[in-house]
Amino acid sequence: DQQVKQNSPSLSVQEGRISILNCDYTNSMFDYFLWYKKYPAEGPTFLISISSIKDKNEDGRFTVFLNKSAKHLSLHIVPSQPGDSAVYFCAASSDDKIIFGKGTRLHILP
Amino acid sequence: DSGVTQTPKHLITATGQRVTLRCSPRSGDLSVYWYQQSLDQGLQFLIQYYNGEERAKGNILERFSAQQFPDLHSELNLSSLELGDSALYFCASSQWTSGEDEQFFGPGTRLTVL
Numbered sequence: 449d450q451q452v453k454q455n456s457p458s459l460s461v462q463e464g465r466i467s468i469l470n471c472d473y474t475n476s477m478f479d480y481f482l483w484y485k486k487y488p489a490e491g492p493t494f495l496i497s498i499s500s501i502k503d504k505n506e507d508g509r510f511t512v513f514l515n516k517s518a519k520h521l522s523l524h525i526v527p528s529q530p531g532d533s534a535v536y537f538c539a540a541s542s543d544d545k546i547i548f549g550k551g552t553r554l555h556i557l558p
Numbered sequence: 559d560s561g562v563t564q565t566p567k568h569l570i571t572a573t574g575q576r577v578t579l580r581c582s583p584r585s586g587d588l589s590v591y592w593y594q595q596s597l598d599q600g601l602q603f604l605i606q607y608y609n610g611e612e613r614a615k616g617n618i619l620e621r622f623s624a625q626q627f628p629d630l631h632s633e634l635n636l637s638s639l640e641l642g643d644s645a646l647y648f649c650a651s652s653q654w655t656s657g658e659d660e661q662f663f664g665p666g667t668r669l670t671v672l
Contacts, residue, residue: 480658491560491648491663492601499658537601541657544614546591550600 451475452540454549462557467525469552471538474519478540478547481514483523486535486551495536496523528556561585562664564649570670576637579667583630583651589613590632591652591661592624596645607632608655636669644671 453472461467471481479500484492498505498512498521505512511524525532533556538549561584571577583590592604594617603616607626618624621639626632636643646666652659 478657482658482660484663489665491562491650491665493560493663494660497658497660539601543657545616546603546614546657548593548601548603 450549452538452547452549454536454538454552456552457550458553458555460555460557461528463530464527467523467528467532467554467556469523469525469536469538469554471521471523471549472519473521473540473547475540475542475547476516476519477542479543480541481512481521482539482541483510483512484537484539484548485532486537492537525554528554530556530558532556560662560664562649562651562662564647564664564667566667567665568668568670570672571639572672573639573641575639575671576635577639577669579634579636579647579649579669581632581634581649581651581664583632583649584662587651587653587662588630589652589655589659590626590630591650592618592632592634593648593650594645595648595666596642601648604634606655613655639671641671644669 482497483495486492535551563582588609604618606614624634650661650663
């Protein structure tokens with residue numbers, strides 16, 4: 449039972465354009481949603497988070513949107529840069545657990 | 559460099575054996591989390607400790623156990639190893655225990671069970 453789903457295993461985007469990574473969840477009890485980025489041979493690093501009481505959070509080139517009625521969140525990266533090529537994990541947390549999606553591999557094309 | 563250290567970096571062992579993975583959290587962080595990343599399962603949360611006490615439990619097998627010591631470092635013990643236990647094991651730390659806390663991940667330990 450996958451409570452957090454990232455349905456696109458990979459995504460290719462032209463440099464300078466917008467990258468949109470999607471994530472769906474099933475449990476309405478999650479309080480926070482987080483995005484992590486992972487380069488090969490390294491541990492994941494935190495990117496941005498959003499509380500369930502908000503619908504948008506922005507940090508530089510990264511914006512996370514939360515649609516609670518649809519149980520959907522998305523990460524927008526604009527403009528996309530070569531260093532953004534990585535695997536992106538969506539995570540949802542409640543008081544007693546954190547669930548990660550399987551990740552989406554983002555390729556930024558020159 | 560996240561400030562979280564994990565040892566060893568690689569571990570190769572045989573089925574039926576027992577191994578211990580070690581994690582030192584960032585200075586000042588009280589929470590330690592353990593994750594397993596296998597090829598088809600993404601990042602699976604195993605267990606969390608906060609200031610020496612078990613705080614939350616995820617998909618951790620009974621063959622696996624963990625503890626957090628008074629100096630806040632943590633160990634993950636994996637016993638009766640099976641081929642399917644081959645995976646990357648990550649440790650992460652955070653300052654507190656809130657679900658919104660940013661977690662800082664170590665570089666991982668790659669376990670290969672032959």
